[in-house]
Amino acid sequence: MHTVFCDVAVIGAGPAGLAAAIAAKQEGAANVLLIERDTAPGGILQQCIHPGFGLQLFREELTGPEYAGRFVKEAREAGVELLSDTMVLSIGEDHILTCANPEKGLVEIHPGAIVLAMGCRERTRANIRIPGERPAGVYTAGTAQRLINRQNAMVGRRVVILGSGDIGMIMARRMTLEGAKVEAVVELLPYLAGLTRNRVQCLDDFDIPLLLSHTVTAIEGKRRVEAVRIAQVDQQRRPIPETERTIPCDTLLLSVGLIPENELTRAAGIEMDSITNGPSVDQRMETSRPGIFACGNVVHVNDLVDNVTAESRTAGACAARYALGTLPRGQALGVAHGSGVRYVCPQRLDAAAGGKAALYFRVAAPGGKTVLTARCGETILARRTVPRVSPGEMCRLDIDTAHLTAPVTVEAQEVEA
Amino acid sequence: MYQADVVIVGAGVVGCAIARELSRYDLQVLVVDKRDDVGGDASKSNSSIAITGFDCPPGSLEARLCHETRARFDHVTKELDVPFRVCGALMPAITPEQMERLPAIYDEAMANGVTDVVYLTPEEILAKEPEINPAVLGGLYIPREAVIDPFLYVVALAENAAANGVKFLLRCEVTGMTVENGAITAVETTQGTIRTKYVINAAGLYGDEIARMAGEEIDYTVKPRKGQFFILDRSTPCKTEAVIYPIPTPTSRGKLLLQTVHGNMLLGPTAEDGEDKTDHSTTAEELAGIERDCRQLVPNIRVSDTITQYSGLRPNRTPAGFHIAFGEKTAGYFEVGGVRSTGVSCSLGIARYVADQFRAAGVELREKEDFSPIRRGIPRFAGADNEKREQLLAEDPLYGRIICRCETVTEAEIVQAIHRDPPATTVDAVKRRLRAGMGRCQGGFCGPKVMEILSRELGIPMEQVEKNLPGSYLTTGPVRGGKEDA
Incomplete structure (x- = not known):
C-alpha cells in the first residue's frame, strides 16, 4: 500500500x-x-x-x-x-x-x-415521496446541471421544476436559454426557498411562473415523463384535490433541498x-x-x-x-438556537480561542423587520435589526468571544410584519 | 432466423430458473423477453423473501415446490454466488383476535412439513426483536425464512444458463406463433422468426396473451395485483433482524417488515387488484397505509428515512393456483401459470418440475458432460478487506475509481456488468446488478457517470442510453455542437 x-x-x-x-x-x-x-x-x-x-x-x-x-x-x-x-x-x-x-x-x-x-x-424524489410512475426524465436540478454544463447532454425539452431552491431557479433559466420550455416552478411552501435575487433574475426576467403553496401530486409516463399533476396545498401542506391539474412535460427537475x-x-x-x-x-x-x-x-x-x-x-x-x-484548547461553551432561530453554526465555542467569532444562522420562518440578538445570559453580545428575514437567506452576527464564561443564545424577534 | 429446441418466453425468475435447469441437458435453449434486461417485472419488485412455504395451501403444488426450493437454496445460492441470509421470521399477534388465529397457521405449517415453526411468548419475541410492539401477546417463529437479493438471483441464474449454452434475446417481443398440424413450429418475434419444437410460457403477467398466440383455449384470466413498497436508508435507527409478518386476515396477507440482504429495511407490500399491466405507479394513500400498518408491528419504524418507493405487479391468475403443464391443444406448448407471489421461493422447484414433465412426455433429456453449476459474481470492492482490494486494483486499476459513492461501486465493476452475458445495457440494469444508484442519493451523483460509461462501452451516443425499457431515453441530444447546430 x-x-x-x-x-x-x-x-x-x-x-x-x-x-x-x-x-x-x-x-x-x-x-x-x-x-x-x-x-x-x-x-x-x-x-x-x-x-x-x-x-x-x-x-x-x-x-x-x-x-x-x-x-x-x-x-x-x-x-x-x-x-x-x-x-x-x-x-x-x-x-x-x-x-x-x-x-x-x-x-x-x-x-x-x-x-x-x-x-x-x-434531496431526491423519494425523500419527499412524490407518488406516481418512475419513468426517465426525473432529475435533481444539480444532476441536470451537470449533464447539461459538463457533459453537453440536454435533459429534456418541456420542464416542470419542483422546489424554489437556488439550483432549481438557476436551472429554470439555463433550460430556457437552451431552448427548453419551463412550464412552472412549483413550491410547496408559501414563500420562496432560495434567494430573492435568483427569483428576479431567473424566473421573473424569463416570465416563468412561480406557483407558491403548490406541489407535484403524481408523475405520469411509463418510460419517459409525459406529464406531472400539480395541486395547491392547504395550510397543513396537504394537496387540495379540486385544484389538481395536469401539465404535459417530458422532464421534472427537483430542487427540494x-x-x-x-x-x-x-x-x-x-x-x-x-x-x-x-x-x-x-x-x-x-x-x-x-x-x-x-x-x-x-x-x-x-x-x-x-x-x-x-x-x-x-x-x-x-x-x-x-x-x-x-x-489552544479551553472550556467548550454551547451555542443555542433561541426563539425564531432554526439553527446556529458553530454549535459551540471554545473559550480559549479568543477573538471574534461569526455566528451563522437561519431563521425559522420568514418575517418583516426583525431584531437579531446573540446573548450570554443577560449580556447582549451582538444585536442587529434587519428589514426582513427568510429561512432561505443566511443571517450572521459577529461576537467577541474573549471573557465568555457561559453558553450563548441566538434569537430572532420580528418587530414589524 | 434463429433455431432452437426450446424457446422460453419471459426472463423473469421462473424463466431464468427453467433456462438454467434445461442448460444441464443437450438442448438448444433460447430465452426471449421484451424488456431490456432479465429480471422480469414481478421478479424485480417483490419483498425479496425466500419463504419456507409454511403458509402455502397445504397439499398444493405450490407448497411442494416451495418446500423443495427452500431445501436447495442454501446450496444453490452458494453455487451462484448470490447474497442469501437465513434471518428467520416472527409473526407477532398484537390483538386477542390475532392470537386466536395462530393455531390454524401453526397447523398449516405442520401440514406443509415446516415442522420447525414454534410458538413464542411475548418475552421471547421481544428478546429476539426488541423493536416489536410491546403490546405483543404471543406469536410464531419461523426459523428458516430467508432473504435473498432477488435481482442478483435472476441475473445469476441467467448468467449460469448462458455460460452453459443458453442464448438470451432481450428487447425481443413475441408477436405470434406458427402452429402446423397442431404442433408449434416457430415463434415470431420483433427480432425475427425462431424455429423451435417447444415453447415454455413463463411470461407471468402476459401469460394469457402468449397462451392465446399458441392457440390454447383460455379459461382463466391473468390480472395485475399491485404491491407497493418502501425502502429505508441503511442508517435508519430502528431495524429488525428477522422478517416481521403480520397475522393474515381472511382477505389479505398484510404488510411485512424485513431487513434486506444489503441492510435496508423494506416495508410492504400492498395488494391492489387492477387491470393495467403497465401501471407501476405508487400512490400517497397506499404508501400511508403501509406506514400505518407497519407501525402496528414495529412502532418506532422511521419511514421518513425512506430512500425509495416502488411497486411491483403480481400476475394474479383466476382461478388461482399453479398450473404447470403441457398445453391441451397445441403440441410443444408448455405453460407455467399461476405463479403469483412465490416465484423466487418456488423457482428451483418449478424448474425441476418442468424438466420432469418434459421427461415424462418423452422428451429426451441427455445430460451434458460439461455443465457447470458454478457462477461467480463480479468481484466487489465494497465489503472487501484491504488485501482483497489491493488484489482487485492490481488486476484492474478501474477498481480505484469509485463511481457510486453511496454504495461504493467502482468503474471496474460497472464495465464488467456491461460486458457479461446477458449484458447490462441500461442504467437500471447496472443498478440492479451492482447497486450503483440504489443508495441514499438515488443516482444523483453516479447517474450521469453511469450513463457516460454505458455510452462509451456500448459505443452509442448519450441520447441512446436508456433508463430501462425502449423509449426511456435519459437525454435528448447534445446541448451545443450537435446535429442541431450543424
Whole structure:
C-alpha cells in the first residue's frame, strides 16, 4: 500500500476544501494534501457556469468556474498538493485515511489534522415521496446541471421544476436559454426557498411562473415523463384535490433541498447536529473529534459560496495550528438556537480561542423587520435589526468571544410584519 | 432466423430458473423477453423473501415446490454466488383476535412439513426483536425464512444458463406463433422468426396473451395485483433482524417488515387488484397505509428515512393456483401459470418440475458432460478487506475509481456488468446488478457517470442510453455542437 504523510489532509477540492487547504498552507503547515474524487478540482462550481459568485469576497461577479479557478491557481502557487481521482474510503484511528486511486491503488494517508469538505447532496424524489410512475426524465436540478454544463447532454425539452431552491431557479433559466420550455416552478411552501435575487433574475426576467403553496401530486409516463399533476396545498401542506391539474412535460427537475454528505463523518464517530445534518463544530470549525475540522456545505448548507470560503479559511488555518501543536484548547461553551432561530453554526465555542467569532444562522420562518440578538445570559453580545428575514437567506452576527464564561443564545424577534 | 429446441418466453425468475435447469441437458435453449434486461417485472419488485412455504395451501403444488426450493437454496445460492441470509421470521399477534388465529397457521405449517415453526411468548419475541410492539401477546417463529437479493438471483441464474449454452434475446417481443398440424413450429418475434419444437410460457403477467398466440383455449384470466413498497436508508435507527409478518386476515396477507440482504429495511407490500399491466405507479394513500400498518408491528419504524418507493405487479391468475403443464391443444406448448407471489421461493422447484414433465412426455433429456453449476459474481470492492482490494486494483486499476459513492461501486465493476452475458445495457440494469444508484442519493451523483460509461462501452451516443425499457431515453441530444447546430 502507498503511504503518504502530511500535516493537513483536506477531503474534497470544492470551494471549501480549496480555501481550507490554502489557509492551512499560509498558516505554516508544510505539507497540505488536497484529496478529490473527481479528476479535476473545483467541486460543484465546475458546473455552475452562471455568474453571481464572489460579489462579497472579490466585489466582482464571477462564474463558478472562474471563482474556483482563482482558488485552484492560488492553491497551486501556495504549494498545496492535489491528489485527484481519489476517494477516501474511511477515517481510521490516529486520523489515518484509506483512499482508492486508479493509478496508485490503495493509498494510506497519515495526516496531523483533517479537514472534512465533502459538500452536500440533493434531496431526491423519494425523500419527499412524490407518488406516481418512475419513468426517465426525473432529475435533481444539480444532476441536470451537470449533464447539461459538463457533459453537453440536454435533459429534456418541456420542464416542470419542483422546489424554489437556488439550483432549481438557476436551472429554470439555463433550460430556457437552451431552448427548453419551463412550464412552472412549483413550491410547496408559501414563500420562496432560495434567494430573492435568483427569483428576479431567473424566473421573473424569463416570465416563468412561480406557483407558491403548490406541489407535484403524481408523475405520469411509463418510460419517459409525459406529464406531472400539480395541486395547491392547504395550510397543513396537504394537496387540495379540486385544484389538481395536469401539465404535459417530458422532464421534472427537483430542487427540494440539500443534505450534507456526512457518511465518512458518521463512520468516524463524530458528533452530529440533527438539524443541520452536519457535524457540530466550534468557532474554529473543529468537530467533536480533536484534530478533525469541517467546513462548507458538509457542516451546514450555505447559500453563498463567499461564506463557505470564509469559514473554510478558519478551518484550514486551525487545522494547521492543530497539526503544529499551537492550537489552544479551553472550556467548550454551547451555542443555542433561541426563539425564531432554526439553527446556529458553530454549535459551540471554545473559550480559549479568543477573538471574534461569526455566528451563522437561519431563521425559522420568514418575517418583516426583525431584531437579531446573540446573548450570554443577560449580556447582549451582538444585536442587529434587519428589514426582513427568510429561512432561505443566511443571517450572521459577529461576537467577541474573549471573557465568555457561559453558553450563548441566538434569537430572532420580528418587530414589524 | 434463429433455431432452437426450446424457446422460453419471459426472463423473469421462473424463466431464468427453467433456462438454467434445461442448460444441464443437450438442448438448444433460447430465452426471449421484451424488456431490456432479465429480471422480469414481478421478479424485480417483490419483498425479496425466500419463504419456507409454511403458509402455502397445504397439499398444493405450490407448497411442494416451495418446500423443495427452500431445501436447495442454501446450496444453490452458494453455487451462484448470490447474497442469501437465513434471518428467520416472527409473526407477532398484537390483538386477542390475532392470537386466536395462530393455531390454524401453526397447523398449516405442520401440514406443509415446516415442522420447525414454534410458538413464542411475548418475552421471547421481544428478546429476539426488541423493536416489536410491546403490546405483543404471543406469536410464531419461523426459523428458516430467508432473504435473498432477488435481482442478483435472476441475473445469476441467467448468467449460469448462458455460460452453459443458453442464448438470451432481450428487447425481443413475441408477436405470434406458427402452429402446423397442431404442433408449434416457430415463434415470431420483433427480432425475427425462431424455429423451435417447444415453447415454455413463463411470461407471468402476459401469460394469457402468449397462451392465446399458441392457440390454447383460455379459461382463466391473468390480472395485475399491485404491491407497493418502501425502502429505508441503511442508517435508519430502528431495524429488525428477522422478517416481521403480520397475522393474515381472511382477505389479505398484510404488510411485512424485513431487513434486506444489503441492510435496508423494506416495508410492504400492498395488494391492489387492477387491470393495467403497465401501471407501476405508487400512490400517497397506499404508501400511508403501509406506514400505518407497519407501525402496528414495529412502532418506532422511521419511514421518513425512506430512500425509495416502488411497486411491483403480481400476475394474479383466476382461478388461482399453479398450473404447470403441457398445453391441451397445441403440441410443444408448455405453460407455467399461476405463479403469483412465490416465484423466487418456488423457482428451483418449478424448474425441476418442468424438466420432469418434459421427461415424462418423452422428451429426451441427455445430460451434458460439461455443465457447470458454478457462477461467480463480479468481484466487489465494497465489503472487501484491504488485501482483497489491493488484489482487485492490481488486476484492474478501474477498481480505484469509485463511481457510486453511496454504495461504493467502482468503474471496474460497472464495465464488467456491461460486458457479461446477458449484458447490462441500461442504467437500471447496472443498478440492479451492482447497486450503483440504489443508495441514499438515488443516482444523483453516479447517474450521469453511469450513463457516460454505458455510452462509451456500448459505443452509442448519450441520447441512446436508456433508463430501462425502449423509449426511456435519459437525454435528448447534445446541448451545443450537435446535429442541431450543424
